[in-house]
Amino acid sequence: xxxxxxxxxxxxxxxxxxxxxxPDTTSASTYVNKEFAALAKKGxxxxxxxxxxMTYKTLKKKQKGKVGQSESYLxxxxxxxxxxxxxxxxxxxxxxxxxxxxxxxxxxxx
Numbered sequence: 432x433x434x435x436x437x438x439x440x441x442x443x444x445x446x447x448x449x450x451x452x453x454p455d456t457t458s459a460s461t462y463v464n465k466e467f468a469a470l471a472k473k474g475x476x477x478x479x480x481x482x483x484x485m486t487y488k489t490l491k492k493k494q495k496g497k498v499g500q501s502e503s504y505l506x507x508x509x510x511x512x513x514x515x516x517x518x519x520x521x522x523x524x525x526x527x528x529x530x531x532x533x534x535x536x537x538x539x540x541x
Contacts, residue, residue: 470516474534475534476512476534476536477509478536479511479512479534479536480493480494480499480509480511480512481493481494481514481531481534482531482534483530483531483532483533483534484528484530484531485531486527486528486529486530486531487507487516487525487526487527487528487529487531488527488528489532490507490514490531491527494507494509494510494511495509495510496508496509496510496514498523498524498525499525500522501515503515504516504517504518504521504532504533505517505518505523505524505525506535509526511536512530512534512535512536513533513534513535513536514533514534514535515531515532515533515534515535516529516530516532517529518532519534
């Protein structure tokens with residue numbers, strides 16, 4: 432039984448090793464590049480306004496959106512991205528001085 436499991440794992444490893452993904456088939460693969468890495472080090476996200484540590488007040492002036500909730504964060508949802516804030520004094524409102532801790536952008540993989 433143990434030998435069968437080892438053989439199966441070796442075969443699976445070879446299949447995974449030689450499986451190739453064409454980088455041009457997804458927009459996500461073209462999105463993540465050297466420019467993306469350079470911006471991420473600065474707390475920014477390519478094609479999205481703002482950066483980590485900017486205040487909600489500044490973000491709200493420049494980007495129209497709606498506040499939403501998740502289990503871990505309050506989100507400010509705009510046309511291009513989601514901006515995450517830690518919960519403050521309220522479970523439903525973001526105070527003007529709170530700072531962005533997360534920027535999330537959804538990409539098409541088609």
